[in-house]
Structures are given as C-alpha cells and as structure tokens.
Amino acid sequence: MSTALLKFDDLVCGYGDTMVLRGLSGAVGPGRVLGVLGRNGVGKTTLMRALTGFLPLREGAVTLGGRDLARALPHQRLALGMAYAPQEDVVFGDLSVQENLWLHLDDRDPDRYAACLALFPRLVERTSQRAGSLSGGERKLLSFTRTLGLRAALSILDEPTEGVQPENIERMVALVRARKAQGASFVIVEQNLEFLLAVADDLMAIDHGECLLKGEAAEFGREALEAHLMV
Template identity: 60%
Template sequence: MTLAFNDLVCGYGDTVVVRGVSGQVVPGKALAVVGRNGVGKSTLLKALAGQLPLTSGRVDWDGQTIVDKPLHTRLELGIAYAPQENVVFGELSVADNLWLHLNDRNVNRYDELFELFPLLQRRLNQRSGSLSGGERKLLSFARTIGLQAKLAMLDEPTEGVQPENIDRMASMVNRRKASGASFIIVEQNLEFVAAFADSVLVLDHGEVVLQGSFAELGRERIEQHMLI
C-alpha cells in the first residue's frame, strides 16, 4: 500500500508551517525527511498521522483519501506513528508500554527486538519514566516496530540513542522493509539516513528544497541545507 501526499499546507492558527509539500512512499521502501530545526518536519509528520488538520492538500493511502481519518483510524488501517516528544507513558513499566496498543499478548512479538536490544528486555519491569532519554526513544521505536504496521512514521527515533543501537535500528528498519513494510522517518543523523533511506525529502521553511535518493543528492548537498 502506498501513501501519497500532495500539496500539503498546514500550521498552527494563522501561522503556516508546511507550504505545499508532496511525496510518497511505496511498500518495502523508506522515505527520510530531513532539514534544520524548526523547518516543519514534525508538523508534516503530525499532519500525515492525522494529529494536525490540513489547511489544504491530499493524503491518500492505497488510493483512498484518509484526510478525514483521525490517528487511531489510521493505525487501524496499518499506519503507525511515533511522535518526537512524550514518547512513552512514564508511570507505566517498560512491559506495559510495549503492550499498550496491542490486544494480543503474543509473547514472541518482541523476540526479534529483544535480541537486538537486550537492554529493553532487562528493563521490562522498570518504570519507563526512569529510563534515560535515549532509552525512552528506543522503547518508543520498539513499540512502534512491534505494531507490525504496513507503514511506520517515526519522528527523530535516534535522538540521544547510542551509536551501536542506532546501527541496530537501521538493521531493523531494513529487515522490515525486506518483508514489505514502508517507513517515513524524520531524521537529522545523516549516517542513519544513508543506512535506510531509499529517498530523501529535504525541507526548508516548510518547503521541499531537494528530493531524490541519498546517492543522487549527495551528502554534501543535503548537509548544506542543514547548516544554520
């Protein structure tokens, strides 16, 4: 199933943040959204997730519009979303955070993730609020991957995560892509982007300034748009 978005315009109150952004992601592929702080990456992802209403534009999933579908309906359709902030429920244990959105407590669901991230398994009974920032990001990543969505949208999943675990996140994304899942990932870490992205969308001031494969665009050109 393909997610296609066209001419998206959205923002907060009278402030327009995303100004006519288009793109798409097909099964088995990953799109990276990059750009400097404050250019509208999270705002774009919130709009794609159904957390922020559009001023105008289209979002189609498998050829059908989902513009009027809220977050939970998009999840039922196979679109998962891990926001940049407030990514875990601090009062709940790591285990409860992992099972939160799931009806079946299939014990094998997280085996693959625990193998890659043994830290999570060791912390299953720990209160999530006492995890470090990077550990919380890892938990949020694992929870979203565990949903086994057709499309997972992740907002800066590697923020504060140890390099070794960032490499493992990239392997996990690539493994899921190989079995047909697609991804839209907002990122600032270009090494990570190079490891998973089939295409890259570079935003500046809410507009697409570069679009193509990582190799086509070249790391230097992308980096130029990320300098302050």
C-alpha cells in the same frame, strides 16, 4: 507514482493562522523508506502530524493505499496500517517498560517484539521498571520497539535516534532494513544523516515548510546534503 503506499499532495497546515507547511508533496512506495531532512523548526514534525491526522490540513490530501484519509482520525489511520512514533512524549512514564509494550494491543504474541528485544537487552533488563526512569535514548528505543511491533505497513518515525547510543543506532538500521525486506514502508525524520543514508531509498529536504530537494537517496552526495541541511 501510482503504486505508492502513502501519497501526500500540496499539504498546507500549521497552528492557528500561521501556516508552517506551504504546499508539500511526496510519496512512499511499498518496501521503501522516505527520509525527511531539514534544520530545526522547518516543519518536519508538523509534516508528521499532518500525515498522521494529529493536525488538520488547511489544504491538500493524504492517501494510504489509495484511500483518502481526510476523514480518518489518528487511531483509524493506525487501524489502516499507519504507525507513528512521535518526536516527543514517546512513552508513558508511570507505566513499566512491559506495560508500555503491551498496553495498546489485544494479543500477547511474543513474536511482535522478539527481533527488537533480541538486539536491545537493556529494555529486557528493565522490563518491570517505570519507563519514566529510562534515559531519553532508552525511551526512544522503547518507542521504536513498540512502533515496529505493530507490524504496520507504514511506520512514521520522528527523530528515532535522538539520544540513542551509536551501537543501538546500528541495530536500529538493521531492524528497519529487515522490516523493509518484508515489504514495510517508513517515513523517517532524522538529524543523523549517517543513520538516514543507511536506511533511506528516497530523500526529501524541507526548508520553511517547502521542499528544497527530493529524489532517490543515491542521487545526493553526503557533503551536499550536509552543506545544505546542517546548521
């Protein structure tokens, strides 16, 4: 796909001498969502760390908008338009909800968060509370909101719905679709197949650091995905 925003080719990487990813390739076009599926421990989070530069590659390449990211550190990738909401350690617990939202930004443009905060009143109610006092699902919502507020060309979300209430998951679907309609792209790791199928254009399933299946989401039946991927 020559028009891909993000491209990753033959990624090999891991921890110490153990290679977790064993030659993964994929691409994400503008305004598209790549959903990444797989059982626990197969390397989904490791792939996100490889894309975002938190883990060095042993082999392979990542490009964003045609630019090779080999030398780009995580904060430089963010400046180039790649935002990341990791699976763990999603907020600064000692800071307030509000501080979490504004800490990393130079401007105070309220429009950044308007769409998310309109749908997540819980965060507005708790704006001056310590983020550490939020439930796990609320912290995920805060991380999701902060990441969408960056208005990045590409957002990488690792299990964004983990612990989130069903009504808020539906709102997350609406927010991702709205960003997509504006041309934004996403890579989303999820265990929640319903959420993923509601937003994904393309799917990629991983097992043992290798690609099990890849293609347009519409090609795959839900039952087949469940049978292959759920424990």
